[in-house]
Amino acid sequence: MIEKLELTNFTAFKKLTMEFSPGINIFIGQNGTGKTHLLKLIYAVLAAHSEEKRVSDKLNSVFLPKGRYLGRLVKRVNVSSTARVKITRNGKMLSLKFTNHTADTLVWNNGWKGEKFRPCVYIPVKEMLANAPGFLSLYASREIHFEEIYADIIHRAFLPTLKGPVSIERKKLLDLIQKIIEGKVINKDEQFFLKNRGGELEFTLLAEGMRKLGLLWLLIQNGTLLKGTTLFWDEPEANLNPSMLDTLVKILIHLQRTGVQIFIATHNYILLKEFDIQKEKQDKVRFYSLYQDPGMDSINYVFGTKYIDIVPNTISEAYLDIYNQEIKRSLGGDL
Amino acid sequence: MKLVEADLEFEINGSIRAVKFDDENVHGLTHCMKAVDFVVEYEKKIFLIEVKDPQHPRSLTRNTNDFKTMLYSNELIVNVLVPKCRDSFLYEFAFKRTNKEVFYLVLVALDTLSAADLNNLTDNLKKQLPVDGPRNNPWPNKFISGCLVLNLSAWNSNFNNMQVKRLSIGP
Numbered sequence: 001m002i003e004k005l006e007l008t009n010f011t012a013f014k015k016l017t018m019e020f021s022p023g024i025n026i027f028i029g030q031n032g033t034g035k036t037h038l039l040k041l042i043y044a045v046l047a048a049h050s051e052e053k054r055v056s057d058k059l060n061s062v063f064l065p066k067g068r069y070l071g072r073l074v075k076r077v078n079v080s081s082t083a084r085v086k087i088t089r090n091g092k093m094l095s096l097k098f099t100n101h102t103a104d105t106l107v108w109n110n111g112w113k114g115e116k117f118r119p120c121v122y123i124p125v126k127e128m129l130a131n132a133p134g135f136l137s138l139y140a141s142r143e144i145h146f147e148e149i150y151a152d153i154i155h156r157a158f159l160p161t162l163k164g165p166v167s168i169e170r171k172k173l174l175d176l177i178q179k180i181i182e183g184k185v186i187n188k189d190e191q192f193f194l195k196n197r198g199g200e201l202e203f204t205l206l207a208e209g210m211r212k213l214g215l216l217w218l219l220i221q222n223g224t225l226l227k228g229t230t231l232f233w234d235e236p237e238a239n240l241n242p243s244m245l246d247t248l249v250k251i252l253i254h255l256q257r258t259g260v261q262i263f264i265a266t267h268n269y270i271l272l273k274e275f276d277i278q279k280e281k282q283d284k285v286r287f288y289s290l291y292q293d294p295g296m297d298s299i300n301y302v303f304g305t306k307y308i309d310i311v312p313n314t315i316s317e318a319y320l321d322i323y324n325q326e327i328k329r330s331l332g333g334d335l
Numbered sequence: 336m337k338l339v340e341a342d343l344e345f346e347i348n349g350s351i352r353a354v355k356f357d358d359e360n361v362h363g364l365t366h367c368m369k370a371v372d373f374v375v376e377y378e379k380k381i382f383l384i385e386v387k388d389p390q391h392p393r394s395l396t397r398n399t400n401d402f403k404t405m406l407y408s409n410e411l412i413v414n415v416l417v418p419k420c421r422d423s424f425l426y427e428f429a430f431k432r433t434n435k436e437v438f439y440l441v442l443v444a445l446d447t448l449s450a451a452d453l454n455n456l457t458d459n460l461k462k463q464l465p466v467d468g469p470r471n472n473p474w475p476n477k478f479i480s481g482c483l484v485l486n487l488s489a490w491n492s493n494f495n496n497m498q499v500k501r502l503s504i505g506p
Contacts, residue, residue: 269451308449316449319449319454320450322450322454323450323451323454323457326454326457326483327483327485327493329481330438330457330481330482330483331438331483331493332380332436332480332481333379334378334379335377335379335380335496
């Protein structure tokens with residue numbers, strides 16, 4: 001479990017210390033406040049460990065700075081400066097340090113040595129399974145300009161089914177998703193299909209929302225999303241009809257109960273509200289609102305366990321703005 | 336002048352007429368027609384006002400939850416808010432008192448309603464009243480010119496002449 005993140009001069013962040021919930025962590029904030037950067041950073045460092053790769057290489061391939069030059073992830077200032085990243089996991093801290101003159105090496109102190117790592121999952125905004133055929137081989141053989149999260153998610157989806165009996169919790173989740181997608185997901189020759197009584201339907205012919213649920217089904221079925229893993233999901237609402245969001249949130253809350261730690265970035269009011277409504281006492285959900293500190297050239301944040309408590313909240317402000325316009329328009333002029 | 340409904344007191348200023356409309360002594364037909372709580376008339380506008388106060392200190396928590404269920408399920412709009420508005424408009428129309436723009440305002444004194452909720456409720460109310468007549472064939476006679484669902488803070492920041500306060504909190 002990821003407990004804490006401390007940043008100095010990393011991308012948009014001047015100084016930031018954040019403690020996480022062992023359950024669900026939800027980030028909101030305007031474009032450019034670094035939500036995706038937080039998700040990608042923690043993911044890259046974790047995935048480097050489970051994949052036994054160099055952390056600097058993984059950071060480079062996940063963030064894709066120009067020329068794979070790690071120093072470009074240091075917060076841009078006029079003088080030379082140093083980025084520091086500290087991540088605490090299960091009580092043990094890993095720290096990284098690199099300057100804006102660093103190409104791909106970093107100084108570090110790895111308190112995570114000897115720890116066990118399960119594969120973690122990053123679901124990018126754009127759905128990838130439909131594009132799986134050929135993508136992995138292309139990605140492996142050529143320098144194509146795609147953040148590695150896209151190849152990673154396909155890799156995770158292709159992992160073979162977990163052996164052994166299926167736990168009750170897992171079965172419940174799989175049933176819940178199967179009911180909605182009305183079938184199971186299979187793969188043949190690198191291509192994914194939804195299989196049901198009607199036959200096999202190519203993923204490319206499925207609505208993108210269904211593909212997302214299909215992906216979740218695969219990841220739960222093949223045991224990637226199990227107790228002790230971490231799920232990062234950037235804008236789960238993308239391409240989903242709002243009416244599907246209650247089910248999606250139900251699945252995520254269930255996953256959390258089985259012991260998956262979850263990080264989400266979102267712009268969607270309904271998704272947030274669903275978490276607020278569906279969470280029960282035992283569920284650990286935290287909302288973080290990232291914002292540009294006026295005059296400080298840095299990103300700051302507030303957090304709370306209730307959506308309504310977090311201020312500033314640009315999503316609520318947008319609704320308030322519409323509402324005030326509605327009032328003006330509905331009432332017309334003077335009394 | 337002051338108008339009171341449940342635990343809420345309205346201070347009405349500059350109006351031509353302001354009445355507790357659903358008072359049988361004022362209305363006379365509440366046994367067969369639904370009625371909004373107040374009618375307030377200004378120089379250019381008439382407001383039909385309905386007040387819902389689920390956070391009334393004497394109302395039970397259970398009632399607040401029942402109320403929320405009704406509110407979100409559209410039941411309150413369809414079965415309560417819309418009939419009250421239509422009957423009240425008809426009543427005023429028959430008295431030839433709808434020669435100005437008529438607005439329907441619903442105050443829901445519930446702190447937890449967000450701007451998004453209020454937007455949504457306003458849209459639903461607008462659709463159910465309805466305000467424009469059939470699609471592509473709008474009524475030539477004006478019915479309700481506009482409607483809004485508001486909470487206490489939205490109400491007070493938009494109606495300087497009709498400020499409202501909770502009686503149990505005091506002045």
